[in-house]
Amino acid sequence: MGGLILVTTHIGADFDAFASMLAASKLYPGAVCSFSGSASRNVREFLGKHSSIRVLTPRRVNLQSVSKLVVVDTSLASRLGPFAELVGKVEIHVYDHHPPTPSDLRGDFSLRKEVGSTTTLMVEILRERGIEITPMEATIFAMGIYEDTSFYTSSATTREDLEALAFLIERGADLPSIPEHVDLYLKPEERALLDQMASRAEVIQYKGSRIVVSRARCSFYTEGISLFAHKLRDFLGADVVLAEVEMGDRRYVVGRSRRRDVDLGKLFKLIGGGGHPQAASAVVREKGSDPLGLILKKVKELISRGWTVGKFMSSPVMAISPDHTVEEVHRLALRFSHSAFPVVEGNNRVVGIITRKAIDKAMLFGLRENKVKEFMTRKVICAKPNYSIDKALELLALNSIGRLPVVNYRGELVGIITRTDLLKAIYFSDKHADWESYRASLTAKAKEEALLPWEEEVSNLMESVLPSSALKVLRFLGRRADELGMEAYAVGGFVRDLLLGRYNPDLDVVIVGDGVKYLEHLASRGFKVSVHKRFKTGVISLGRDLKVDVATARKEYYEVPAGDPHVEETSLKHDLYRRDFTINAMAIRVSEKGFGVLTDYFGGRRDLIRKQIRVLHNLSFVEDPTRIIRAIRLESKLGFIIEEDTLNLMMEAIRGGLVRRVGPLRIRSELETIFAESYPHRAIERLSELGILSAIFDGYVMSERERIYLRRMWNLLRFLGPHLEDVREDAVLGYLAVMFVERDRSMAELACRAIKLSERESSRFLSVLGEAPRVCESILDLAQGAEEVPPSRVASVLDGFDPLAVLVACAVGDSVCRRKIMEYLRFHRSVRPAVSGEEVISLGLKRGPAVGEVLKRLRYLVMDRPDMEKEEQLALARELIRQVELETKDQARIGRRER
Secondary structure, three states, X not given: OOOEEEEEOOOOEOHHHHHHHHHHHHHOOOOEEEOOOOEOHHHHHHHHHOOXXXXXXXXXXXXXXXXXXXXXXXXXXXXXXXXXXXOOOOXXXXXXXXXXXXXXXXXXXXXXXXXXXXXXXXXHHXXXXXXXXXXXXXXXXXXXXXXXXXXXXXXXXXXXXXXHHHHHHHOOOOHHXXXXXXXXXXXXXXXXXXXXHHHOOEEEEEOXXXXXXXXXXXXXXXXXXXXHHHHHHHHHOOOEEEEEEEEOOEEEEEEEEOOOOOOHHHHHHHHOOEEEOOEEEEEEOOOOOOHHHHHHHHHHHHOOOEOEHHHHOEOOOOOEOOOOEHHHHHHHHHHHXXXXXXXXXXXXXXXXXXXXXXXXXXXXXXXXXXXXXXXXXXXXOOEOOOOEHHHHHHHHHHHOOOEEEEEOOOOEEEEEEEHHHHHHHHHHHHHOOEHHHHHHOOOHHHHHHOOOOOEEEOHHHHHHHOOHHHHHHHHHHHHHHHHOOOEEEEEOHHHHHHHOOOOOOOEEEEEEOOHHHHHHHHHHOOOEEEEEOOOOEEEEEOOOOOEEEEEEOEEEEOOOOOOOOEEEXXXXXHHHHOOOEHHHOOEEEOOOOOOOEEEOOOOHHHHHHHOEEOEOOOOHHHHOOHXXXXXXXXXXXXXXXXXXXXXXXXXXXXXXXOHHHOOXXXXXXXXXXXXXXXXXXXXXXXXXXXXXXXXXXXXXXXXXXHHHHHHHHHHHHHHOHHHOHHHHOOHHHHHHHHHHOOOOHHHHHHHHHHOOOOHHHHHHHHHHHHHHHHHHHHHHHHHOOOOOOOHHHHHHHHOOOOHHHHHHHHHHOOHHHHHHHHHHHHHHOOOOOOXXXXXHHHOOOOOOHHHHHHHHHHHHHXXXXXXXXXXXXXXXXXHHHHHHHHHHHHHHHHHHHHO
């Protein structure tokens, strides 16, 4: 029967459940794993660090496509979440280690064994069937067994559990790493109670908070209910957990909270209990009351939003004059993608607002020369910086508008707040009820800087990752900005790599203010600077090897897709928004005040944690299609994945032919950057896979052999680096040559044009493509019929070819050819006799070409006898001098005779 094979487990999956799913997927090739609900915190954190392990969420599974359901570590349909719908509709296989109950699923196939963990059962099957497992899989399986047997201390532990672990150790299980991920767990009866609490948990989404309420019954007394509430919070990712367990004539009520605005200690006093703000409990004997319901009501009352508009508004604001024409504002809207503009006059006093919709209609009716004041809304709904977020939301809702200009007490425009800003405010107000509670959570330095929610203090990280010289440069650049009343920020890849714990010496600095003036200020102090006034950028030289790229905080807009950008000054937020990906759109302040504060408006830090590459807006690849190549390069360089929506946008841009519109020099620059990376072959193969090379090189699709050649070239350059110093600078041509060596000349010539190789480069590239096969032929001719070819014979042949052609031949030749060339490159090419040219002359030979000929012959002799002492080399040199002199005389005699 066709269709999807789905492997799942119980809600609140622990490591035993997760490991059993992974093992089951190996028993059912092509199966897809999906949790039936939330996984435990330990499992989620583990998967967050190992993104290559793919487990779907339930909402990503199309139930209609499932033909077989494989259930592990439970036999109860009630614990399968949304997948319980499949019971009775599809074939079901069950693997479990729990004792049977009357409520168990009746599977088409069922295997149950009372061992310490279901993982043990699954490992036994894999072992019996001879299915190979990797060290990573062995480690995960061991975690599952360790967790469910409480580190082999549970009375349920069996001999089979120990035998399974021994087998996993043989398969490379990393035991020392297990305590990092697995906690010591519970007795069987306690686990049963926890399972009951999890299955009866009700998740309430309230104003952005996740509240979990659970009621259960228990026939025995246990002191572990508080621990269970804690685990329930972690299992279900809750902000607040409220649990009630009935034990005889008493009800035990416990709570756990992650929110600082929900003080459970105070709330539980209402029902005769108490505790701390984040953990509290009570024992209730009164019948007929609802203590849990009362606490839930009070929790909801405490969840409030105390943030103000001033903390979340965007500033400065692009505003227009009442006398701007419709056409002028239309161009601004196109350039900067704004949906509305405040209209100001005098001292920046708001007199109106005009929307993109109104401008578009005016253009449609041919009113392009009319003034904005004719169409603007004059009754403007504004907010004040001290308005609450709730009040701003109310203004938007009651007036059906999408943004609020923010004015001070004089009516002057100081900012603007949009629906997007307010959504962010709601999110942060759910984390901290008000500004004061937020500040209470900060470090002393962060409090001093009054950090906002999208800011983070990272100066300690800077001190631990960056060399002292880099910190000194950053502080120097910041102080120079302070002198001019400007702000300086490190941005881009430098910040990204710092947050990944790496030092990137390529430093880019953005100046909020006038970058040209900043550069001129440094020039006046004696520093060497170059300035590009059109783009408001420049370079500072701060020593022999240190150059810093400086730019004004700016907006870039593109009048045509794939064209060059036009530049205007703007705020830091807009400057970061113009960048390619969120992980490159973060900044660290280097000015004296606020040094080491990270600004992350767009979730770049989150994407670094998730190891994903995401664009900032949907037209990013339309504006600049080279970002497609950059995304692939970063994916390969960082080991990240391209986020799903970003990949879809990329593919649409490729299908739309946007890559073909990019100039050849820009394409070349991106490819050169890729070839300079540590693993260029990965990115190039991905470019081919996605059809990008086809767009660049007119239909080029990399064959499997060309992939092999590319990887060989990478290995050669990597391992033979010290022997190839004169060739490494031509690595780009080398990589291209192995990609095109088996293509016809017309396609190779097209490649030259596609990336605008110079005439000299094109000539050499085409020459190498022709020479490389001849190199292979020459080596094979030498090797044919000879048991051992002296190194000098090989060298005398290969010395006559372009070194790059020799390298390419080593990448594309057969095993004999590669072995001979590798020996030549590693051991013989760099061989030089101990005798110098001056010493040859001192032996009586006149200066001239004959000296070089003697040294060449001597070099070949030394190649064949590398242990030859210098005295013997000098003796050979004398003999070679006589030979060369005789040959020279013979040639001269023949020449006279011919005349």
